[in-house]
Every structure is written in structure tokens, then in C-alpha cells.
Amino acid sequence: MIKFNHVYKIYEKNIKALDDITFTIEKGEFVFLTGPTGAGKTTILKLLYKEEVPDMGTIIVGSQDITHLSSRKIPFYRRSIGFVFQDFKLLFDRTVYDNIALPLVIAGENNKYIKKRVNEYIEKAGLLGKENLTPWHLSGGEKQKVAIMRAFITNPDLILADEPTGNLDDESAWEIIKIFEEANKNGTTVVFATHNKELLEKMNKRIIKLLQGRIV
């Protein structure tokens, strides 16, 4: 599913964010990326969703070599992936419904389909009755649920999550994890960046540990 082959990423002032990274993640795997702040977790995710370009090496996702994807193709590539960020990245002037519907609207789906699907996901997330509220009126856990539903609504093969539980209390965090686990059981590949040790121990999944840009 994902292949990193001797990938290097060097930021200005010779800071090596990634230093010869090679790994493979199989389709349907649930993998944790872990390591202290600045270890390179976020850089790996940024390379995967094409916000950054590697300085050396190749990255393959699915059957596609995304190392030098043209800027024209990037939006369509991103539609095949779901993202969840620590800070939710929701549109705060839009309702819960609009936020979840966004990827479908962008993909140009028809309104009837969007309505049916979004309502289904609102129910799944336990947000019934809150669909017309803006994110201002939601708790942290609820905001993250909206973000997750937005990521899942297109049925992506791959979900990338960058510290999605970082801003949440324990109870909400476990609720969120369960959603990821269930999606993974249904065949979705999950790459989950976190430095939450308790989470890593309890989940018992494969861990890619990073330190100063290298896999250890």
C-alpha cells in the first residue's frame, strides 16, 4: 500500500527532517508513527498527502508513484485519502453538516447522494441534532468526530491521522480510537502519528519509531 524507499527531506539550514527512511505498510494495516516532537512523524504524513516533496528517494502509494506528482493531479490524489489533524481543521463558519459534506461537494457528487450519506455519518458519529450547529458550539471530542467523519465520508483506502487525540480528554480519545479501529477492521489502511505511550501499549499494533529523522 505505502512504500518509502530511501527518502530524505532536508529543510533550510541543513535540518534533516528525514534521513534515509525506508518502510512498507501493507494494505489494511494499522500502523503507529511515534517518536518525540521533531522526530519526523508529521513530515512523513506531509509527504504522504503531498504538502511536501522529498529531496531524495521515492514514495509509492497504492499503485501510484507520488514522488513527483504534477500539481494538477494532486487534488485528485488527495481525494483518495482521508486526513485527521490534531487541530481538527474544520470550517468554522460552516455547519457540522457542511463540514462533513465538503469532500463530496468538492468531488461533485449529486445532492441527493450527499444528503443520504452525510446524514448516515452524522448518525454514526452520534451527532444527530447537532448537524446545523457550527463547530464553535461543539466540544473538542465532537469537533474531532466531525473531522473524522469528513475524512471517512468518501470511503478512502488510506487514512492519515496526525495526533488526532492530542487535544482530547481520555474518554473522548478512546471514542475516537474506536472509530479508527472499526474502519481498519473494514479494510481501511490507517497511519496514525502519536506520542501517547499508553495508547501504543493498549492498542498492540505495529509501531514505526522515529528519532531525529531516522527509524529506530
Added chain:
Amino acid sequence: MYAIKEVFTNFKKSGFMSLISIGTIIITIVILGNYYLANESIKYFLSKIENKIEIVVFLKDDVVLEKINNLVMELKTVSDVEDAKFVSKEDAYQEFIKDKEIFSIMQNFETNPLPNSIKIKLKSYTKKNIDNLINLLKTKEGIEDIQYGGKEIENLVNILNVIKIIAIAVGIIFVISSLFVVSNIINLTIYARRNDIYILKMVGATNTFIRIPFILEGLIHGFLGGLTGWFILYIIVKILLTEIKKQTGLDFSTFYLFNPEFFSFKFLFASISAGILLGFFGSLLSLGKLKEK
């Protein structure tokens, strides 16, 4: 549908900015419109005046008719000359005594004091054309005097040309500055919404999808600016026409520029189109920067 929602959100978020952008387009449209109307009016009245200007060549009494006719024929072949016409002293006399005062003056003369003359109309009254003709006439025999009321007209044309150039310069400055204002305001909107744009990009929005609302916003600003600009011009013209009618009794409302067919339809259409073009190019200018964000 999404794009229209976006436009409304932007307008709600930055209504004051939108008003500045629309206001600048209004000012530009009013200035360009004023320039156009003034220019057209000047052109129209100049052509009316030019039609009445004639160069009159007075001939000595001893020139025989055959020579005069030859001269008229020769003048007609000159390329700048629209028409040349012989006016006999009798014809001139008949023309003069139509005026009662002149008639009473003429009574004092025993014989007709008026000379034979040739009236010449030029195709256009530029200094060069007039000088060429006068130099040509100076080489001819039997000419007593040459008169033309063109000097003042020539000066007037020169002054109007200078005014025209100034107006064009002011117009260009305003077109450029309104493009900048519109594009900068859309830039600010893009900056204010950079997080939202990032989110849109992350969930797979193409650049076109992100741009459409901003372009639409520019177009709407342009439309509103053009419409309001036209309305302001309409009011100005109405007030001016009423004032002119009150002061001088002249009714210009029949003049083609100010009749409803032109002013309320074609001119309205042109103002709105100009506004929309300004808004469109203003927003395009700012969208180059979208890519980098």
C-alpha cells in the same frame, strides 16, 4: 451552489472591504463615463461648428468670369477641399440684404460694394490644411483678400485636444488604481481565509474550485459598481440638462447621447460591462498568489 455560499460568507466577513472595492469601481465608472460623454459631446458640437466654417476668397473686380471658374475648378481638385463655390457680387448682395439693418446700410451705396468671392469648405480644419490652402491661394492672381474664422476654432480644437489627453491620462490612472484596489481587497480576503483554503486543498479541491468564489466576488463587485456608477452619472446628467434648460433654454435631452435609447440602455450596458471587466481582471490579478498558499 458552494461558490455562491462562499461569496456570501466572504461578503459577511469583510463587508466593509467589499464596499471599498465596489466604491472604487463606482468612481472609475463615473470618471470614464463622464469622459466618454464629454468627449462625444465635444466631437458632436465640433463637427456642427466645422460644418459652418468657410474660407472666403474675395476677388478683384477685374477678374473675368472664365478665370474665376477655372480657379473654382482647380480648387475642387485639391484633396483637402470639400467644396468650392463661386458667389457673384449680385448673389452676395441678395444674401446680405435679407438682413434689415444691412439693407438700410446698403441703401447708402449707389452701386453694389460687394466683391465677387469663392467660398471654400475644407474636409477638416487643421492648421496644416488651412496653411496649405492659403499658400496655394497666395500664388494666384486677382485675389483681394482671404478670410476665415478658423483661427479661433483651431485654438479651440488645440485646447480640447489637451483636455482630452488629460482626461485619458486620468482615466487610465483610475482604471489601474481600481484594478489594484479590487485585487488587493480580494488578496486580503484570500489572506483572511487562508486556513479555509488550506482545508479545501487538503480535501482535494482543485485550484479552479477555490478560485471560482473569488472571481464571482470580483464580478459581483464589478456589476454593483458599474450599475451604481451609471446611476450616479444618470443623476448628474439629469441635473445638468435641467440646469442648462433653465439657464439657456436649450434642450439637450433630444441629443442622441442623452436620449433614453442610448443613455438608459446602451450606456447602462456599457457601464455594467466595464465594471464587470474591472472586477474580473482585478480578481484574476490577485489569484496568481493563491497557488503559493
